[in-house]
Amino acid sequence: xxxxxxxxxxxxxxxxxxxxxxxxxxxxxxxxxxxxxxxxxxxxxxxxxxxxxxxxxxxxxxxxxxxxxxxxxxxxxxxxxxxxxxxxxxxxxxxxxxxxxxxxxxxxxxx
Amino acid sequence: xxxxxxxxxxxxxxxxxxxxxxxxxxxxxxxxxxxxxxxxxxxxxxxxxxxxxxxxxxxxxxxxxxxxxxxxxxxxxxxxxxxxxxxxxxxxxxxxxxxxxxxxxxxxxxxxxxx
Numbered sequence: 001x002x003x004x005x006x007x008x009x010x011x012x013x014x015x016x017x018x019x020x021x022x023x024x025x026x027x028x029x030x031x032x033x034x035x036x037x038x039x040x041x042x043x044x045x046x047x048x049x050x051x052x053x054x055x056x057x058x059x060x061x062x063x064x065x066x067x068x069x070x071x072x073x074x075x076x077x078x079x080x081x082x083x084x085x086x087x088x089x090x091x092x093x094x095x096x097x098x099x100x101x102x103x104x105x106x107x108x109x110x111x
Numbered sequence: 112x113x114x115x116x117x118x119x120x121x122x123x124x125x126x127x128x129x130x131x132x133x134x135x136x137x138x139x140x141x142x143x144x145x146x147x148x149x150x151x152x153x154x155x156x157x158x159x160x161x162x163x164x165x166x167x168x169x170x171x172x173x174x175x176x177x178x179x180x181x182x183x184x185x186x187x188x189x190x191x192x193x194x195x196x197x198x199x200x201x202x203x204x205x206x207x208x209x210x211x212x213x214x215x216x217x218x219x220x221x222x223x224x225x226x
Contacts, residue, residue: 041219043217045215088154097145097160097208098157098160101155102154
């Protein structure tokens with residue numbers, strides 16, 4: 001079952017701008033992860049934030065987690081055309097290591 | 112993270128035939144692998160959890176007789192789509208949770224087209 005809702009569903013920005021994607025979930029989690037998928041390809045792990053963390057950085061990526069609101073955001077700063085892809089949040093819990101994905105945000109960065 | 116190889120990347124088959132998709136963990140012994148299905152412009156839907164040496168655990172609504180999963184070794188899980196129909200056409204992706212790395216490594220996916 002899918003529990004994550006992401007918004008926006010699609011985002012189009014110019015190179016150099018920042019891109020913010022949001023994710024909400026319904027159940028309790030151990031961690032929340034963000035993945036990137038280029039068209040027709042597998043997923044690439046970007047960043048993981050644990051349920052006891054509020055913010056995490058990795059290069060141009062910044063992830064926040066608000067467990068009281070059951071929401072997370074992914075910020076990509078100084079976007080590049082190569083950042084064009086679909087971005088998914090996914091939540092993990094204790095149920096056999098299953099990862100449940102959000103609906104995804106399709107990001108288009110125009111040069 | 113683990114290195115995961117998925118094969119084939121694309122397959123076209125006729126209705127009524129069966130198709131086998133392989134997922135290999137190349138550098139990590141995976142007791143558990145996961146199989147997802149993805150429709151165009153949609154998210155990944157977990158189909159089943161593949162357990163080495165035992166039966167797979169299927170998600171609600173997934174037909175176990177339709178999607179046969181075999182995880183005979185610590186490095187290989189296979190998904191067989193039996194008696195395929197056009198509505199089975201989709202993108203199938205496997206994943207492995209790698210060791211102390213809490214993230215998951217995904218195969219490159221298999222585009223199945225049933226004609």
